[in-house]
Amino acid sequence: MRLAIDYDKCTGLGLCEAEAPDVFEVQADGTLLCLDENPSEALRAEVESACASCPTEALRIIED
Amino acid sequence: MTDSPDDVRDLVVVGASLAGLRAVEAARRTGYDGRITLVGAEPHLPYDRPPLSKAFLDEGRAPEAPPFRTEEHLREELGVDLLLGTPATGLDATDRVLEAGDREVGYDRLVVATGAAARMLPGTEGVAGVHALRTVDDAIAVRAALDAGARTVVIGAGFIGSEVASGARKRGLPVTIVEGLDVPLTRSVGPEAGQVCADLHRANGADLRLGTGVREVLVTDGRAVGVLLDDGTQLDAELVVAGIGVVPSTGWLRDSGIGLHERDGALLCDATLATSLPGVYGAGDVAHWPNPLFDGQLMRLEHWTNAAEHGAAAASNALDRSGGVPVSSVPYFWSDWYGHRIQFVGVPQADEVVVLADEPYLALYRRGDRVVGALTIDRPTQIMKLRRLNSQRTSWPEARTFAEGLPALRAPQPAG
Numbered sequence: 252m253r254l255a256i257d258y259d260k261c262t263g264l265g266l267c268e269a270e271a272p273d274v275f276e277v278q279a280d281g282t283l284l285c286l287d288e289n290p291s292e293a294l295r296a297e298v299e300s301a302c303a304s305c306p307t308e309a310l311r312i313i314e315d
Numbered sequence: 316m317t318d319s320p321d322d323v324r325d326l327v328v329v330g331a332s333l334a335g336l337r338a339v340e341a342a343r344r345t346g347y348d349g350r351i352t353l354v355g356a357e358p359h360l361p362y363d364r365p366p367l368s369k370a371f372l373d374e375g376r377a378p379e380a381p382p383f384r385t386e387e388h389l390r391e392e393l394g395v396d397l398l399l400g401t402p403a404t405g406l407d408a409t410d411r412v413l414e415a416g417d418r419e420v421g422y423d424r425l426v427v428a429t430g431a432a433a434r435m436l437p438g439t440e441g442v443a444g445v446h447a448l449r450t451v452d453d454a455i456a457v458r459a460a461l462d463a464g465a466r467t468v469v470i471g472a473g474f475i476g477s478e479v480a481s482g483a484r485k486r487g488l489p490v491t492i493v494e495g496l497d498v499p500l501t502r503s504v505g506p507e508a509g510q511v512c513a514d515l516h517r518a519n520g521a522d523l524r525l526g527t528g529v530r531e532v533l534v535t536d537g538r539a540v541g542v543l544l545d546d547g548t549q550l551d552a553e554l555v556v557a558g559i560g561v562v563p564s565t566g567w568l569r570d571s572g573i574g575l576h577e578r579d580g581a582l583l584c585d586a587t588l589a590t591s592l593p594g595v596y597g598a599g600d601v602a603h604w605p606n607p608l609f610d611g612q613l614m615r616l617e618h619w620t621n622a623a624e625h626g627a628a629a630a631s632n633a634l635d636r637s638g639g640v641p642v643s644s645v646p647y648f649w650s651d652w653y654g655h656r657i658q659f660v661g662v663p664q665a666d667e668v669v670v671l672a673d674e675p676y677l678a679l680y681r682r683g684d685r686v687v688g689a690l691t692i693d694r695p696t697q698i699m700k701l702r703r704l705n706s707q708r709t710s711w712p713e714a715r716t717f718a719e720g721l722p723a724l725r726a727p728q729p730a731g
Contacts, residue, residue, distance in 0.1 A: 281696075
């Protein structure tokens with residue numbers, strides 16, 4: 252799977268980081284850094300939770 | 316496949332905001348293919364509330380307040396019957412019927428997510444220029460008053476009132492905030508951080524009046540012209556915003572026999588969000604529940620994340636053959652003032668609050684021998700790492716060592 256991130260929508264609230272800390276990290280300036288744009292299947296549950304938890308709906312999974 | 320019992324064919328969700336939306340989405344995710352009815356008091360499709368007191372108030376082109384999902388998506392994709400603009404009025408738990416005016420909706424499972432209504436100042440109903448800020452219609456009215464350059468008095472220095480004050484100051488308008496407590500926000504973040512929040516107002520030119528109440532809103536020709544304080548001070552204002560808390564929306568359940576909290580009348584749920592009535596669950600602002608992560612402390616949270624988590628969990632549990640799972644969560648909320656972001660994780664009721672940094676601010680909350688909360692201002696890269704300490708029930712010494720080892724951050728320049 253790949254991640255599509257809408258950086259215009261993201262406001263850096265960090266709920267994705269709470270769900271999937273190996274994939275998402277909010278930076279000191281409040282912007283989001285994606286640590287792994289092609290997360291492995293082992294991370295699927297976390298990544299799905301992260302996408303679902305985003306208050307601005309900025310995250311989407313694109314299936315390969 | 317669904318785990319729900321075969322005889323469950325009617326799920327009714329009452330309350331069409333975030334928790335209600337998440338409930339219907341989660342129900343379909345479990346594989347439930349029976350009927351879903353979403354009942355809402357407001358005429359609008361479910362929409363997002365946090366921006367209403369933030370970006371929505373900014374100067375410039377009026378922002379849209381788009382619904383979370385289109386009506387077509389809700390009806391066609393999720394197969395939801397929508398009953399909007401239809402406040403619930405009663406519940407017959409014996410026959411399992413939800414009453415909404417003259418409509419009767421039968422249910423096998425019911426999720427109550429009716430939220431809470433903004434408390435209004437007594438005697439100000441129908442007075443132009445006096446508003447709460449809870450709904451999109453409130454926000455449109457407040458925005459219009461700011462557009463007209465209103466002198467603004469905010470009553471209550473809580474998060475909503477503070478965000479309105481920030482929005483008015485951003486436009487350069489004069490703002491006075493009137494707060495009954497000597498330190499604002501003590502119930503939400505404790506007195507230490509409340510003091511810091513008070514300083515944010517002062518540093519940004521809001522006139523903060525603490526320890527004083529409002530005697531009356533002054534009205535001429537049906538329109539607010541000012542506020543008279545308990546100490547006799549008179550403040551001129553064209554806009555008066557009441558940020559004085561909310562009342563859980565359970566009046567319609569009074570005769571239903573459902574268990575309500577004696578203090579605030581909100582639902583009393585168990586750890587799975589089940590209420591005292593069979594087949595009825597609670598979610599979001601309207602529900603107290605014992606949070607297992609904090610030793611079963613009874614909580615009622617008015618946070619976005621709580622509504623989202625509760626909505627999904629309540630529907631899943633309602634449809635679960637085995638009765639569902641306890642709902643554990645670390646409370647989290649954020650608030651944006653004057654270009655600063657305040658973030659809080661955990662609970663503020665603490666034996667000790669230790670301030671680890673002043674600029675930008677970082678405080679840790681201790682209860683017994685564990686960390687139970689953390690508050691940051693302008694440390695967005697650190698707050699979720701601190702949240703993890705809570706979810707992992709980290710011991711106090713370990714949490715403190717971790718937090719003290721976080722990089723010092725430079726205070727950002729306030730946004731212009």
